[in-house]
Amino acid sequence: MKFRLFPTLCLPLLCSGVAWAIEPDLTGSTLPPNSMWLEKLNLPLALNKIGAARAAKSFYNNPITLGGVVYAHGVGLGGESEITINLRGVAREFQAQVGVDDEVNKAGDVSFAVLVDGRTAFESGEMKGGDASKFVQVDLTGAKTLVLRITNMGLADYGNNADWAGAFIRLNPNAKIAPTIVGIPQTVSFPSILPATSKPAINGPAVLGFSPNRAFSYRVPVTGAGPLNFLATGLPAGLKLDAKTGLISGQVTKAGTFAVSLTASNAAGKAQKSISLRCESALALTPPMGWSAYELYGSSTSDAKVREAARWLVKSGLSAHGYRTILLGDAWQGRRDAQGNLQSNTRFPNMKGLGDYLHSLGLQFGIHSAATEHTATGAPGSLGHEIQDAQQFAAWGVDYLTYEWSPSTEDTKPMPQLEEKEKTTAAMEAAFSTMQQALRKTNRDIVFSISVPSLEVVTYPNKIEVATLAKKVNANVWSERNGLYDDWKVMSNLVISKMNTAVYVPFNAVNAAAQARALSALSALSGLLARTPSGVATKVLPSTPGTPAVAVPANPATSSSGNAAPAVNVPAPATPTTMIPAPVPATPGTITVPAVAVPAPATTIPGATSGAVTLAVPAPGATSGTTTPAVPVAPRILPIPRPTPPPPPGPGFWNYPGALMMGRVGYPTLHLSRLTPGEQMYQMSMWSLYSAPLILQDDLARLDPNLLYPTTTAMLTNDEVLDINQDALGKQVMAVSVGWPCLIRAKALVDGRFAVGLFNSSDLPRKVRVNWVSFGLSGDQPVRDVWAHQDLGLFKDSYETLVPAHGVVLIKVGTAKGGVTQ
Numbered sequence: 174m175k176f177r178l179f180p181t182l183c184l185p186l187l188c189s190g191v192a193w194a195i196e197p198d199l200t201g202s203t204l205p206p207n208s209m210w211l212e213k214l215n216l217p218l219a220l221n222k223i224g225a226a227r228a229a230k231s232f233y234n235n236p237i238t239l240g241g242v243v244y245a246h247g248v249g250l251g252g253e254s255e256i257t258i259n260l261r262g263v264a265r266e267f268q269a270q271v272g273v274d275d276e277v278n279k280a281g282d283v284s285f286a287v288l289v290d291g292r293t294a295f296e297s298g299e300m301k302g303g304d305a306s307k308f309v310q311v312d313l314t315g316a317k318t319l320v321l322r323i324t325n326m327g328l329a330d331y332g333n334n335a336d337w338a339g340a341f342i343r344l345n346p347n348a349k350i351a352p353t354i355v356g357i358p359q360t361v362s363f364p365s366i367l368p369a370t371s372k373p374a375i376n377g378p379a380v381l382g383f384s385p386n387r388a389f390s391y392r393v394p395v396t397g398a399g400p401l402n403f404l405a406t407g408l409p410a411g412l413k414l415d416a417k418t419g420l421i422s423g424q425v426t427k428a429g430t431f432a433v434s435l436t437a438s439n440a441a442g443k444a445q446k447s448i449s450l451r452c453e454s455a456l457a458l459t460p461p462m463g464w465s466a467y468e469l470y471g472s473s474t475s476d477a478k479v480r481e482a483a484r485w486l487v488k489s490g491l492s493a494h495g496y497r498t499i500l501l502g503d504a505w506q507g508r509r510d511a512q513g514n515l516q517s518n519t520r521f522p523n524m525k526g527l528g529d530y531l532h533s534l535g536l537q538f539g540i541h542s543a544a545t546e547h548t549a550t551g552a553p554g555s556l557g558h559e560i561q562d563a564q565q566f567a568a569w570g571v572d573y574l575t576y577e578w579s580p581s582t583e584d585t586k587p588m589p590q591l592e593e594k595e596k597t598t599a600a601m602e603a604a605f606s607t608m609q610q611a612l613r614k615t616n617r618d619i620v621f622s623i624s625v626p627s628l629e630v631v632t633y634p635n636k637i638e639v640a641t642l643a644k645k646v647n648a649n650v651w652s653e654r655n656g657l658y659d660d661w662k663v664m665s666n667l668v669i670s671k672m673n674t675a676v677y678v679p680f681n682a683v684n685a686a687a688q689a690r691a692l693s694a695l696s697a698l699s700g701l702l703a704r705t706p707s708g709v710a711t712k713v714l715p716s717t718p719g720t721p722a723v724a725v726p727a728n729p730a731t732s733s734s735g736n737a738a739p740a741v742n743v744p745a746p747a748t749p750t751t752m753i754p755a756p757v758p759a760t761p762g763t764i765t766v767p768a769v770a771v772p773a774p775a776t777t778i779p780g781a782t783s784g785a786v787t788l789a790v791p792a793p794g795a796t797s798g799t800t801t802p803a804v805p806v807a808p809r810i811l812p813i814p815r816p817t818p819p820p821p822p823g824p825g826f827w828n829y830p831g832a833l834m835m836g837r838v839g840y841p842t843l844h845l846s847r848l849t850p851g852e853q854m855y856q857m858s859m860w861s862l863y864s865a866p867l868i869l870q871d872d873l874a875r876l877d878p879n880l881l882y883p884t885t886t887a888m889l890t891n892d893e894v895l896d897i898n899q900d901a902l903g904k905q906v907m908a909v910s911v912g913w914p915c916l917i918r919a920k921a922l923v924d925g926r927f928a929v930g931l932f933n934s935s936d937l938p939r940k941v942r943v944n945w946v947s948f949g950l951s952g953d954q955p956v957r958d959v960w961a962h963q964d965l966g967l968f969k970d971s972y973e974t975l976v977p978a979h980g981v982v983l984i985k986v987g988t989a990k991g992g993v994t995q
Contacts, residue, residue: 199270199339202245209351210246211269211321211340214258218356222253222936223330231274232334238275239306244338249274252283252333253936256321257355263348264313269340271297272306276334279303282327283335287311288320299326306338313342319352324914324935328662362851362980364887365961371441373397376892377495379448379923380901382455382825385428387618392535393419395437395444396493404436409452420535425452449901457620457649458824459899461573461866462495463539467502468832468870469839472550474504475520476527485873487534494890495899496869498573499531500539506552515542515553515562528570539573540566544604544623546584549577556586556604559611567615576608577624577654591628594635598642601625605646622650622829629655640819640828650827650866657831659838659846661979665934667830668859669913821905822864829866833857836871836878836885843872850884851980854960857888858930858983861898862906862918893959894983897928909947915939915976919948925990928959930983933976941982942973950987957985 197205204210212228219226231237231249238244247269248256273281281302287295287309294311313319319342323335342352377394389412395401405414405421409431412423419437431450436443451458464486466474483499486492507518517524528538542562543554555562555576566574578601580588589596605623612619623643628636643651657667822828834846835853846853860867869889877883888894902923909917914935920928927948931941945951953967960983965972974982 197268197339197341199246199268199341200242200244201339205341205343207265207346207348208341208343211256211337211342212246212248214256214352214354216248216256216354218354219250219256220254220356220937221250222325223251226250226254226256231276231336233274233276235274235276237336237338239270239272239336239338241275242306244270244336247336247338247340249334249336250323252281252323252330252335253325254323255937258319258321258342258352259355260313260316260319260342260352261350262315262317263345263350264316264319264342264352265345266313266343267309267311267319267340268343269309270306270336270338271309272300272304272336272338273302274334274336275302277302277332280329280332281334282325282329283333284324284326285309285335285337286320286322286324288318288322289313289316290318300335302332318355362849362854362960362977363882364850364854364884364891365963366883366887367962371398371439373401373437373439373442373444374892375435375437375444375446376493376895378459378899378901379446380451380458380824381448382451382453382458383425384454384456384618385452386424386426387616388422388424389618390420390422390532390535392492392497393421393435393437394493394495394497395419396490397437397439397444398441399439401437401439404438405433407431407433409450412450418535428452428454455825456618457827459901459903460827460864461498461620461622461650461868462895462899463498463500463537463573463867464491464496464869464873465500465502465832467500467504467541468868469843469872470504471839472504473520474502476522479527480530482873483531483534483536486536489873489876489886491869491873491889492535494892495895496867496889497535498537498539498868500573500575500868501541502575503541503548503550503552503577505540506542506548509553509558513558513561515555515558515565524569532570537572538570539575539620540569540571541575541577542608543577543579544601544608545577545579545581545588546586547579547581549579551581551583554579555608559608560614563608563611563615563619566612566619567617571617571619573620573622574608574612575622575624576605578604578626591626591631591637592635594631594637598637601637601642602645605642605648609647620649621647622652623648624652624654627654627656638819644820644826649825650829652829652831655831657834659834659848661848661852664834664848664852664856665979668916668932669934822903823905824901824903827864827866829868830860830863832868832870833860833889835869835888836876838871845878846871849979850888851977853885853888854983855932855979855981857891857894858960858981859918859932861894861983862920862928862930864898864900864903864906864920867895867898891960891962893957893962893985897922897959897983897985900928907948909943915941917941917943917947919943921948922985926985926987928983928985929972930981931974931976932981933978936978938975938977940973941976942971944971945986946970954986955988959983959985 197203216226216228224232227234227249229237229246232251236243237247237249267287271285273283279302282299284299285295285297286293289311295309297307300307321337325333374396375393376396381391383389393403401419403414403416403419408414408421409425409427409429411425412421414421429452431452433448433450435446435448438444464482466479466482470478479499479501486496486499505517505521505524507516509515521527531538542548544556545554546556547554588600591597609621612621623646625637625639639651639653655667657663820826834848834856836846837843838846848856871885876885878885897920900920900922902921904921906918906920909919909929914933916932916934918930918932922928927950929943931943933939933941945954951970953969956965956968956972957963958965972984972986976982
């Protein structure tokens, strides 16, 4: 066998075989025996968000300097970066000193991580400019891949100049080849666009809810060339189908669940779909889909603009995929007349006429009011006029009411402050309940959606439990106004800080350092490996029956201080422990879920689990950040009490995190969405897995910036993605991984399969692996990429793929059972 020599190294000198026992001086110019400087690798292949990696220099091309100490060697970077090194099995150890370079003074906010064969061997935690540098020493014996990762922790992309100072790799004395950097291809995301077809397809939800003795109207959403003919069997008495338009309408007097078979046909073929009609006073059994006028037009929203948008919702084909609710927003109100009746303003001369027009197109009519004296724009609210307003809304043909909480300085009856949790919750509950009861006394089904102000300014103990409140007042949809707009950081921060608060985590695993940050950012909840203050990773080893789990250093030979880490014994936990099997060993750069010790719960409560976590307890007197290495001690399995979880989303009860940021959007002025196509797919995938209402806010007349490649339309009309959102089971999404920046979310579907999203929130492509055991599957499972509309084949026990930066891979896993094919 011939070996290819690394061109920039003199291997005879590199592998001289000289033995040494003295720790090297990382600041000097003398290379330790059998070693190579990190900067001698092929640095152009390193992935960097900003600029290029600097060899033996800081990012600004100055001498590498940490805490006033100058280093002759190392690699300087501009922050977010990843260096993936193929070790070729010849490496023994990696050493470096890490930190934010002195050249940016107090600026900079990063974290460092070292991964060995996909497993985290070192994590620095958050490091800011001026913080003391940290020493890294990682055993590489037998390892194949080393990943050196820097992550930007703050919002700024610039000024995060960070160094791997004095970094070197020690090799085996007999090494004949040298490690080399492996480039990861930069990938981007675009939705696949299916060729147009004339054949009919029936879309929309497979379940619809309504009340007895109230008007029901539903136009079957169908794509395909016209003219179309419709047929329905199994309709309950009182409902009829228009065979030409596909409109099902009428009134049912007897409660019950009715299985209906729909058929749509044209000259090109025939489509069939089974749906369930539930006449049981249950509304919004799947998340609402539609368009918001106020999000696009603001205070200039008018009857004419809404009618035009409604026509475009139909003409664009969006209504044929299930988008059917038009929301006016806080823009239609005028004043109250002498009798207290709420009038529309001059931009809306005929509210009933507008409602009738929307219904004629097969759409639904949504308006806005407030549970306070005034709305957010100062218009009259419904407080004290609930019954009167509810009757008025029903007379106009309203199908959906957004009801906000908006205390104002103009109110004659001051409301409690948001920080006064108990008083505010009681006031909200009374006001929201009054309107819901008023709506139920009308002769019309009206979906009830409540909205509260952002609670960002409220400290955690005083935060209102909005989901619990919404459940008490029987709201169908609830939201916290969060200021979402088309900015990647705003949207991705919403995903990790807000949307995950109602996500079911199958097993709780949080590291000790994360607990202090868990309330402000779930990104800290990635501690499936415990850490001692000295940085020594520990892992839980599977135990034999009757034997407690044992935590040992992940690298038994060394600690981050360079000293041997003694083996430790762990007493048996107080709670019976069940081991979740460790996943298949990961390939380089793969995000996986390691084995975790989980206490066996005494009772099974849907959506609520008690968890255990492996905690590393510092030696007496040890403090975080000390320059004296802390003594590794035995981690203990400690139960973490979990607060009562909020009621999970499900049929008739959905959380609305904000509008979809696609196409030409209107905040602050009409412009193309600043989210890339990949970021838009990220949002659409997360909203669909989360079962969030899909509400558009774009210019429907100009959906696509490029008519030759209509990406916006392709994303909004991907029926495989929409089916995940509209799944009749309405199950809560599961957090398969709780780390950051790569998230894995899974959702059980009505047909027995799982929808799984592999999300990469970092600025670099990442390999992500999901293991079937995480959601109860095993063995060979078929995988389908729903964005690509492509069957990928059978995969044994897991699936791994490269996920683009700010991107997602959305798949369905498993075999559809019982002939159900939503």
